[in-house]
Amino acid sequence: MVAADLPIGDRVRHYRGGRRQDAVAGLAGISPDYLSQIERGLKVPSLPILYALAQELGVPTAALLSEQPPAEEEATDSAEAAVGRALLGYGPARSTTPVPASALRDRVEAAWKSWQTDGDRFTKAAEHLPDLVADVEHAVRAARAGTETAERRAVLRAAVDLYCLLRSYLRRTGRVDLATIAADRAMRAAEDADDPLRLAGAQWNMGHVLLAAGQPAEAEDLALTAAEQVAAARVPEQEKAAMGGALQLVAVVGAARRRRWWEARARLTEHAAPAAQRVPDDSNIGWTVFGPTNVALHALSIDMEAGETSEALHTADAIDTSGLPSLEREFTFGLEVAACHSQRRDDAATLLALRDLETLAPEDLARNPAARQLVLTVIRRARAMHARQAEKLAKRIGLV
Secondary structure: OOOOOHHHHHHHHHHOOOOHHHHHHHHHHOOHHHHHHHHHHOOOOOOOHHHHHHHHHOHHHHHOEEEEOOHHHOOOOOOOHHHHHHHHHOOOOOOOOOOOOHHHHHHHHHHHHHHHHOOOHHHHHHHHHHHHHHHHHHHHHHHHHOOOOOHHHHHHHHOOOHHHHHHHHHHOOOOOHHHHHHHHHHHHHHHHHHHHHHHHHHHHHHHHHHHHOHHHHHHHHHHHHHHHHHHOOOOOOHHHHHHHHHHEEEEEEEEHOOOOOHHHHEEEEEEHHHOOOOOOOHHHHHHHHOOOHHHHHHHHHHHHHHHHHHHHHHHHHOOOOOOOHHHHHHHHHHHHHHHHHHHHHHHHHHOOOOHHHHHHHHHHHHHHHHHHHHHHHHHHHOOOHHHHHHHHHHHHOOOO
């Protein structure tokens, strides 16, 4: 069994196993070079060639085609589906006594800490999020209908924090549609709670949803407007610097996604970096992980996306992620280093970085599309020894 999203060329290589490429190509009636191009994703075989390859490999033709199920056939018993049902209103009966705000706050904080620090965070989120979402949704409905102002605001604050966590979880599980709903609810709840810092955090989350949806210009506009709002808000200076700086980083990413490298670097240097000097790395205000190291990580990202890999790796050498309160950011750092090595066609270094990521956060490695693509690239391109090691890695993460 292979992963549903495995490309045709990688399926052919998988089923070919240890057989010689030239032997399989000859028996299928094509040249070894053509088969090599198919396996490397450079050529898409016609149906007759695909049929001939399948016959020679001893598998049905369908086994070499994508097995991705239609969206409407998504399993209804998955954690993502359970979270979606809770978010859309399936939960405790209206007459059920809601969970107090203090208990919700503790559960939401525990969920955030697990999400940011556990290598098996997807498994743990699947265990806890459906019930937590249902309880928060029920508490929000009850609080809005009640008369206790302090409890209502406390419940809404807990809801903002949870919705922001949901945005991150749902985006990484492929549900950008539900992530958008969660981000929008975070903004509405923050407004109702009259909490400017949480509103800034909700806008930061919405900016990331827009980036994930391929709307970098809209994300940049939203982030810059929100940064102006938080700068004018009457909140503690460190919190103001952290949330304003985090929003500036959204704008930095937006500019980089539009390939406006100089604008991204200027905003990073002139706006985000000065704010980071007022925020220690371990503060994690609004769960944004904003601080000097996060700013350095974004400088690395710009260089990597711009294709300036030598400069990016030089930047990476000076970054120490051990003090960050988020394993996720550490994983992203390692993934971008791996991408830089891959751009330089250093497959041994790429493989080493990927294996380090497997140790750090195996579930992220298995789920991250960019990581999966890097594994496939090593399999296709590397020397035999490294390709075999990458194939074993691909099996461990469920890619083949």
